[in-house]
Amino acid sequence: MQIGDVAERTSLSLRTIRHYEEVGLLPEAQRSPGGFRLYTEDAVTRLLLIKQMKPLDFTLEQMREILDVRQRLASPRCSDKTRAGLQATLEDYQRLADDKLTELRRKVEHAEAFAAHLREPLS
Known part of the structure; x- marks a missing residue:
């Protein structure tokens, strides 16, 4: 599919998609x-995972x-030993x-508290 179709499906800009390709996040x-x-x-x-x-x-x-x-985990050629190491890496992430x-979540709580403070009438 062309880049415009991908952009529509992912809600990413054409520029962003090209950038991810340039930096190696996309083949x-x-x-x-x-x-x-x-x-x-x-x-x-x-792209959806990157998003x-x-x-x-x-x-x-x-x-x-x-x-x-x-x-690599999805590859049928992945050995059990390699798979264990890769799964450990994913668990770390x-x-x-x-x-x-x-x-x-902590930042959202602070932002909500601040927004509530702004809604309070000034006295």
């Missing part, structure tokens, strides 16, 4: 005979590693995501 898109980028369903899935990681402030390198680990989510 390089195939090109149509006319030179248009062509993306797969897997690319859409990756979920973004609010948690994962770095590009962390996102790249998470995507790589998930792809799960804990990190939980910590980041806790921090986001």
Whole structure:
């Protein structure tokens, strides 16, 4: 599918999709005979996952590693020993995501308290 279709399905801008490809979060898109980028369903899935990681402030390198680990785990050639190490890496990232989510919730509580304070009548 072309980049415009991907942008519509993911609610990401064309520029953002191109950027993620340039920094290696997406594999390089195939090109149509006319030179248009062509993306797969897997690319859409990756973009949606990246979109979920973004609010948690994962770095590009962390996102790249998470995507790589998930792809390697999905491979039928992944040995049991390798699989155990990859699953441990994902568990570490799960804990990190939980910590980041806790921090986001704390920030939301503070923002809500501040908004409530602003709604109070001035005396």
